[in-house]
Amino acid sequence: MDHTLVQNRIQTVLNTNPHSAELLEAIQPLQPYDISQIIGHLEEPEQLKLIPNLPIPVAAESLEYLEPEVQYNILQHLDNSVSSLLLKQMSSDAVVDTLLAIHPYQAERLLRLLSEDYRLQINQLMSYPEYTAGSLMTVDYISARAYWSCSRTLEHIRKVGHEAEIVSYIYVTNVRGELVGVASLKEMILASLDTTIGTIATTELISVPAEMEQEEVAKILSRYDLYALPVVDTQKRLVGIITHDDVVDVLEEEATEDFQMLGGSQPLEEPYFKATVWNLYSKRIIWLLVLFVGGAYTSNVIESYQSVMNQVVALSFFIPLLTGTGGNTGSQIVSTLVRALGVGEVQFSDVFRVIRKELITGTLIGASIGIIALTRAWMMDVDPNVTYVVSISALCIVLWSSLVSAFLPLMLHRLKIDPAVVSGPLITTLVDGTGLIIYFTMAQLILHI
Amino acid sequence: MDHTLVQNRIQTVLNTNPHSAELLEAIQPLQPYDISQIIGHLEEPEQLKLIPNLPIPVAAESLEYLEPEVQYNILQHLDNSVSSLLLKQMSSDAVVDTLLAIHPYQAERLLRLLSEDYRLQINQLMSYPEYTAGSLMTVDYISARAYWSCSRTLEHIRKVGHEAEIVSYIYVTNVRGELVGVASLKEMILASLDTTIGTIATTELISVPAEMEQEEVAKILSRYDLYALPVVDTQKRLVGIITHDDVVDVLEEEATEDFQMLGGSQPLEEPYFKATVWNLYSKRIIWLLVLFVGGAYTSNVIESYQSVMNQVVALSFFIPLLTGTGGNTGSQIVSTLVRALGVGEVQFSDVFRVIRKELITGTLIGASIGIIALTRAWMMDVDPNVTYVVSISALCIVLWSSLVSAFLPLMLHRLKIDPAVVSGPLITTLVDGTGLIIYFTMAQLILHI
Numbered sequence: 078m079d080h081t082l083v084q085n086r087i088q089t090v091l092n093t094n095p096h097s098a099e100l101l102e103a104i105q106p107l108q109p110y111d112i113s114q115i116i117g118h119l120e121e122p123e124q125l126k127l128i129p130n131l132p133i134p135v136a137a138e139s140l141e142y143l144e145p146e147v148q149y150n151i152l153q154h155l156d157n158s159v160s161s162l163l164l165k166q167m168s169s170d171a172v173v174d175t176l177l178a179i180h181p182y183q184a185e186r187l188l189r190l191l192s193e194d195y196r197l198q199i200n201q202l203m204s205y206p207e208y209t210a211g212s213l214m215t216v217d218y219i220s221a222r223a224y225w226s227c228s229r230t231l232e233h234i235r236k237v238g239h240e241a242e243i244v245s246y247i248y249v250t251n252v253r254g255e256l257v258g259v260a261s262l263k264e265m266i267l268a269s270l271d272t273t274i275g276t277i278a279t280t281e282l283i284s285v286p287a288e289m290e291q292e293e294v295a296k297i298l299s300r301y302d303l304y305a306l307p308v309v310d311t312q313k314r315l316v317g318i319i320t321h322d323d324v325v326d327v328l329e330e331e332a333t334e335d336f337q338m339l340g341g342s343q344p345l346e347e348p349y350f351k352a353t354v355w356n357l358y359s360k361r362i363i364w365l366l367v368l369f370v371g372g373a374y375t376s377n378v379i380e381s382y383q384s385v386m387n388q389v390v391a392l393s394f395f396i397p398l399l400t401g402t403g404g405n406t407g408s409q410i411v412s413t414l415v416r417a418l419g420v421g422e423v424q425f426s427d428v429f430r431v432i433r434k435e436l437i438t439g440t441l442i443g444a445s446i447g448i449i450a451l452t453r454a455w456m457m458d459v460d461p462n463v464t465y466v467v468s469i470s471a472l473c474i475v476l477w478s479s480l481v482s483a484f485l486p487l488m489l490h491r492l493k494i495d496p497a498v499v500s501g502p503l504i505t506t507l508v509d510g511t512g513l514i515i516y517f518t519m520a521q522l523i524l525h526i
Numbered sequence: 527m528d529h530t531l532v533q534n535r536i537q538t539v540l541n542t543n544p545h546s547a548e549l550l551e552a553i554q555p556l557q558p559y560d561i562s563q564i565i566g567h568l569e570e571p572e573q574l575k576l577i578p579n580l581p582i583p584v585a586a587e588s589l590e591y592l593e594p595e596v597q598y599n600i601l602q603h604l605d606n607s608v609s610s611l612l613l614k615q616m617s618s619d620a621v622v623d624t625l626l627a628i629h630p631y632q633a634e635r636l637l638r639l640l641s642e643d644y645r646l647q648i649n650q651l652m653s654y655p656e657y658t659a660g661s662l663m664t665v666d667y668i669s670a671r672a673y674w675s676c677s678r679t680l681e682h683i684r685k686v687g688h689e690a691e692i693v694s695y696i697y698v699t700n701v702r703g704e705l706v707g708v709a710s711l712k713e714m715i716l717a718s719l720d721t722t723i724g725t726i727a728t729t730e731l732i733s734v735p736a737e738m739e740q741e742e743v744a745k746i747l748s749r750y751d752l753y754a755l756p757v758v759d760t761q762k763r764l765v766g767i768i769t770h771d772d773v774v775d776v777l778e779e780e781a782t783e784d785f786q787m788l789g790g791s792q793p794l795e796e797p798y799f800k801a802t803v804w805n806l807y808s809k810r811i812i813w814l815l816v817l818f819v820g821g822a823y824t825s826n827v828i829e830s831y832q833s834v835m836n837q838v839v840a841l842s843f844f845i846p847l848l849t850g851t852g853g854n855t856g857s858q859i860v861s862t863l864v865r866a867l868g869v870g871e872v873q874f875s876d877v878f879r880v881i882r883k884e885l886i887t888g889t890l891i892g893a894s895i896g897i898i899a900l901t902r903a904w905m906m907d908v909d910p911n912v913t914y915v916v917s918i919s920a921l922c923i924v925l926w927s928s929l930v931s932a933f934l935p936l937m938l939h940r941l942k943i944d945p946a947v948v949s950g951p952l953i954t955t956l957v958d959g960t961g962l963i964i965y966f967t968m969a970q971l972i973l974h975i
Contacts, residue, residue: 106730110750235716244712245694262711263693267684281555299778301559302771304753321770322751328774329748332781333865339788340861340950341854349866350879357887361858362894368854369895373902375846380906383839390832393842397824397849397958404853405790405817405951409810412789416782417798430799438806445811446818453822457829501789501950502854509846 083107084115088123095126109135113142116151124151129159134239137166145178152187161190168242170215170323173202202317210294211287213327214308214317217241220248223257223275227265230274234262242320248307249278254314256284256307284309287316294319295327296421335419338495339412341368341502364502372506375400375513382517388526391459395467396513398453402446403474403512404505410435410482411504415496418486425491432483439479443472462524470519474512481508532556533564537572544575558584562591565600573600578608583688586615594627601636610639617691618644619664619772622651651766659743660736662776663757663766666690669697672706672724676714679723683711691769697756698727703763705733705756733758736765743768744776745870784868787944788861790817790951813951821955824849824962831966837975840908844916845962847902851895852923852961853954859884859931860953864945867935874940881932888928892921915972919965926964927957 083103090100104112112131116124116139128136128151140148140163152160164172164187176184176199188196198216205211219241221230230247238244247265249258258278268277284307285294298306298321306324308317334344343360345352352360379386379396386392414431417423423431450471454464482504486496520526532552539549553561561580565573565588577585577600589597589612601609613621613636625633625648637645647665654660668690670679679696687693696714698707707727717726733756734743747755747770755773757766783793792809794801801809828835828845835841863880866872872880899920903913931953935945969975 108730108732108750231715234712238712238716243694244710245692261693262715263683263687266680266711266715267687281557283557299771299774301557304770321753321774322748325748325770325774325777328777329869333869336785336788336861336865337858339785340858342858342862345862348871349862350871350876354883354886354890357883358890361855361887362891365851365854365858365891365895366898369847369851369898369902372847372850375850376843376902376906379843379846386842387839390836393835393845394825394828396828396842396845397962398818398821400846400850401821401824401951401955401958402814402818404954405814406810408949408951409786409789409791409814412785413791413794413798416785420778420782422797422799427799434803434806437803438810441803441807442811442814446814449815449818453818453825457825500857502850502857505853505954506850509850513846 080111080115080118084118087115087127088119091119091123091126095130100127100130104131104135109138110142112139117143117147121150121154125154128155128163133162133166137163141167141171145175148175149179149183149187152190153183157190160187161192164190165192165195166240168215168217169199169202169317170213172199173212176203177207205287208291209287210285210289210291210306210308210319211317213291213294213319213323214287215242215320216317218248218305218307218315218318219244219246220250220315221260221274223249223251223273223278225274226271227268227274227277228270230265231270243305243318246305247274247278248315248318249274250315253312256282256309256313256315258282259307282307284315285319286311291327292331295324295331298324299328331419335415335497338497339415339500341365341500364500368502368506372509375510378510378513378517382513382520385517385520385526389460389463389520389524391457391463392466392517392520394457394459395450395454396516398450399467399470399474399516400505400509400512402471403478403508404501406439406442406475407478407482407504407508408501410479411486411499411501414483414486415499418490418496423487425487428484428487431487432480435479435483436476439476440472442479443475446475447472463520466516466520466523469523470512470516473515473519474508477511477515478504478508481511529560529564529567533567536564536576537568540568540572540575544579549576549579553580553584558587559591561588566592566596570599570603574603577604577612582611582615586612590616590620594624597624598628598632598636601639602632606639609636610641613639614641614644615689617664617666618648618651618766619662621648622661625652626656654736657740658736659734659738659740659755659757659768660766662740662743662768662772663736664691664769665766667697667754667756667764667767668693668695669699669764670709670723672698672700672722672727674723675720676717676723676726677719679714680719692754692767695754696723696727697764697767698723699764702761705731705758705762705764707731708756731756733764734768735760740776741780744773744780747773748777780868784864784946787946788864788949790814790949813949817951817955821958824959827959827962827966831962831969834966834969834975838909838912838969838973840906840912841915841966841969843906843908844899844903845965847899848916848919848923848965849954849958849961851920852927852957853950855888855891855924856927856931856953856957857950859928860935860948860950863932863935864948867939867945872936874936877933877936880936881929884928884932885925888925889921891928892924895924896921911973912969915965915969918972919961919968922964922968923957923961926960927953930957930960 086103245262247260251257258280259282260278264277306319310316337344447468451468454467485499490496694711696709700706707729708731709727713726755768759765786793896917900917903916934948939945
């Protein structure tokens with residue numbers, strides 16, 4: 078959606094008559110996400126004029142999409158009464174995210190705007206370690222005691238429903254606060270009003286402990302196609318729920334990390350343009366240095382085979398081509414396997430199946446590349462024996478690279494190390510030197526030097 | 527969850543007394559996904575004994591998780607009356623996925639089990655092209671005419687709700703079937719029974735055309751944190767809805783494709799173990815050959831600088847190290863940028879910001895690598911001038927690789943080509959030859975040869 082026109086219109090109204098009906102008319106067709114995009118482009122005085130004129134639920138949801146610093150700035154400059162209402166209306170996981178991202182002193186100021194009860198809840202939520210179920214969850218869910226009737230539960234929903242993030246599911250707890258079931262709003266409507274909620278609730282439900290890692294949570298939610306996942310503490314008491322939209326974010330984050338690791342970099346902790354040059358540098362240089370120092374042994378390999386190269390200079394022509402092919406083959410395999418391990422398609426127990434499959438594929442690929450290499454070396458008009466060396470080496474290097482690339486990610490996964498550390502560059506560096514040894518050994522054997 | 531114990535228990539019951547209460551007791555704590563995993567491990571006669579003993583909604587959902595061929599096999603061997611009920615209960619997008627995956631002759635047999643009306647709907651759904659909104663959507667939604675009262679709508683939900691995939695939202699249409707709003711079940715409950723649904727529905731809603739690409743659909747649903755997205759035809763008539771769980775699958779699929787492409791392979795169309803050796807071979811060999819042929823020019827570069835190398839043999843020692851470093855730097859950058867383009871963090875209009883950022887980072891990285899290269903060359907006890915050549919070349923190669931890797935993905939994105947074709951291996955190959963030219967040119971300048 079192109080926001081420029083609407084934004085201009087809104088700016089004009091804000092700077093002339095902010096309380097007019099025209100403002101609401103301009104805003105009305107927009108989704109909260111779109112409003113947040115416009116707010117992001119307004120000057121601060123305009124932002125502060127716009128927000129109080131929006132319906133509270135719309136303003137609260139729009140705020141959630143903004144950067145923490147922008148949220149703080151707006152909340153801090155608005156009337157305290159308005160800010161309190163907005164913070165109360167925002168979903169608790171969004172409030173926690175913001176409070177954790179801004180300076181503790183700023184967070185303290187915002188916390189003071191909350192009611193005593195809510196502040197305690199938020200403080201509790203802030204205490205869960207990052208990247209766990211607890212850090213993802215919201216407390217804006219609806220729960221009911223098992224002995225409540227449907228009509229009492231509906232009454233409860235009417236009272237607190239406007240603050241809940243979802244109302245389609247009602248979480249049922251016993252007197253100790255333990256989660257004992259879940260009922261859908263649909264089932265409640267289909268039941269008669271005096272039925273107790275405990276009897277219509279499903280008692281076989283999936284919940285996760287607050288300390289579970291977010292990646293695991295995301296997998297469970299998407300495997301079971303759930304809309305929301307209840308979170309319990311060590312005493313099985315319901316403490317929050319995680320909704321599907323947060324999980325999409327987690328899956329995206331994890332995929333982004335794996336991408337960056339596969340490219341041979343430590344994962345960035347922030348979006349690309351948020352990352353400073355220093356962030357980029359420090360995440361990248363570590364692996365580059367490891368690879369550089371690790372790759373330095375290629376120099377020793379070449380030096381030690383110098384006499385071979387001196388006798389047949391043409392051998393040097395094909396060094397980058399052969400090492401490159403080994404690296405490319407490996408890079409294809411590790412990217413496929415790292416992803417397959419990540420989404421759970423492959424386990425360590427499959428190691429022999431994987432190696433077998435990759436070696437057969439590698440034979441086909443090595444043979445094809447070998448034939449092309451033969452043609453290529455022949456085109457360069459070098460000693461026919463050198464063409465054989467290049468061709469046979471290409472086949473052997475592809476096979477060797479396939480073996481290493483099939484084994485290593487599975488092995489690391491087994492050792493509970495993220496297999497994405499076997500990046501394309503790492504595998505390239507690993508097979509560069511060994512590929513050269515294969516090449517020069519072949520040369521010695523075939524050329525009798 | 528470990529299914530082996532439960533599976534053994536279920537198998538024992540099935541083979542002795544399949545109609546006993548013990549079977550249901552064993553099954554009851556399980557989610558449909560878990561049941562599907564067990565069904566997948568049973569023998570066919572056991573599968574056919576188990577399914578009819580499950581409650582229809584549970585059996586239908588469990589079936590959805592199985593492979594199309596397994597689904598077909600079960601549905602085809604069960605009593606026609608049972609199969610009809612199951613197909614009716616399964617969500618329509620799952621039925622369509624299965625029908626499209628099995629042989630048309632088999633699909634025809636299953637279609638005959640559907641009622642006339644439903645068959646028409648399914649045929650309609652099957653006609654949408656793959657990877658579009660139409661192919662993802664289900665027709666199991668609840669819609670109401672705008673003039674209906676809440677009580678009439680609730681009546682309608684009670685009648686058709688058990689077949690709907692979601693009931694939390696009611697899609698409101700006018701007499702021409704055009705989508706005019708959406709009402710949540712919660713709003714309906716909060717409203718009085720004689721309110722017309724049209725008055726409580728939100729009229730500003732997001733819908734997508736049936737022909738929209740699935741990647742775009744997934745982005746919209748996750749950007750706006752929606753639970754479901756209505757799909758309309760060219761006349762704006764409501765034809766289906768897409769639910770959040772399908773979108774998670776799409777996002778995962780797209781990420782997997784990008785992974786494989788970044789690794790330098792064409793994306794596989796099936797999970798790893800489903801892919802045959804021939805699939806793997808044909809997806810990989812194309813790029814390997816392109817890269818091999820493209821990389822072959824490195825041989826010409828080395829050949830043409832043969833006289834330089836003959837004079838200073840030590841230059842050859844550092845060839846793999848320098849080309850490797852150029853490739854590694856490039857690989858880090860393209861993986862970060864391809865992902866950032868994929869999730870919409872970066873656009874072509876940012877090209878100068880990106881290049882600037884990468885060149886500054888590249889200078890820092892190049893300087894660091896240059897210093898290490900100096901140390902490394904000095905350790906190998908070669909001519910000091912060669913150490914300068916290696917060190918300065920390392921800096922220049924890193925900078926050159928940064929420039930190419932920053933520009934190329936953005937350029938391709940601009941040209942509507944998937945930027946993931948700029949794989950690590952492609953960038954490595956591209957900067958291998960140019961890196962060598964930089965290296966030998968530096969050698970000529972510094973060593974005066």
